[in-house]
Amino acid sequence: MLPPNLSLVLLDRDGVINADSKDYIKVPDEWTPISGALEAIVQLQQHVNVAVCTNQSGIDRGLFSLDDLHAIHEKFQSALTSAGGSPISIYFCPHGPHSGCNCRKPRAGLLTTAITQFGGTPSSTLFAGDSPRDLAAAEAAGCLPVLLRTGNGTETLASAHPAPITFDDLSELTTSILAAKRQG
Numbered sequence: 001m002l003p004p005n006l007s008l009v010l011l012d013r014d015g016v017i018n019a020d021s022k023d024y025i026k027v028p029d030e031w032t033p034i035s036g037a038l039e040a041i042v043q044l045q046q047h048v049n050v051a052v053c054t055n056q057s058g059i060d061r062g063l064f065s066l067d068d069l070h071a072i073h074e075k076f077q078s079a080l081t082s083a084g085g086s087p088i089s090i091y092f093c094p095h096g097p098h099s100g101c102n103c104r105k106p107r108a109g110l111l112t113t114a115i116t117q118f119g120g121t122p123s124s125t126l127f128a129g130d131s132p133r134d135l136a137a138a139e140a141a142g143c144l145p146v147l148l149r150t151g152n153g154t155e156t157l158a159s160a161h162p163a164p165i166t167f168d169d170l171s172e173l174t175t176s177i178l179a180a181k182r183q184g
């Protein structure tokens with residue numbers, strides 16, 4: 001059971017909100033929402049603050065530009081608002097794995113920035129992702145780590161010891177968050 005006091009839900013992007021690709025998501029056409037994910041965000045936004053924390057090292061790798069990333073996020077924002085949601089804050093790390101930056105997950109930087117900007121606390125924040133670095137970043141930031149089986153999630157679960165709190169997808173997580181809030 002999830003805690004009833006959650007006030008901020010942070011989400012990884014690729015493999016959580018949209019289908020991931022080993023070739024990276026480089027242009028808006030490659031960004032396709034996972035079934036039910038946008039509707040889940042719309043529901044969450046009615047009860048808690050929601051933001052996205054995403055590694056986008058494809059920028060550092062020269063696979064796409066900052067303008068491309070902004071165009072992808074415009075498509076995301078427009079799909080979200082068309083589904084009845086509000087614009088969502090997206091925190092991204094454009095750096096590569098060897099940059100030593102503080103924002104690339106598994107480091108905590110993106111999450112702690114989001115928590116600070118929303119005036120939240122780590123203990124009332126949940127971070128949901130599909131990869132080991134998401135779970136590690138949540139722990140580093142002091143938030144509740146949640147694994148989703150979408151994207152790399154099934155593979156991540158197989159190697160995660162002890163097993164984290166896990167849900168099939170963002171829809172199932174949302175149902176559980178809202179149930180916890182009703183009971184709290």
Ligand SMILES: [Mg+2]
Pocket residue numbers: 012013014015016020129130131151
């Ligand atoms: Mg991911």
Ligand SMILES: [Zn+2]
Pocket residue numbers: 093094095101102103104
């Ligand atoms: Zn970074």
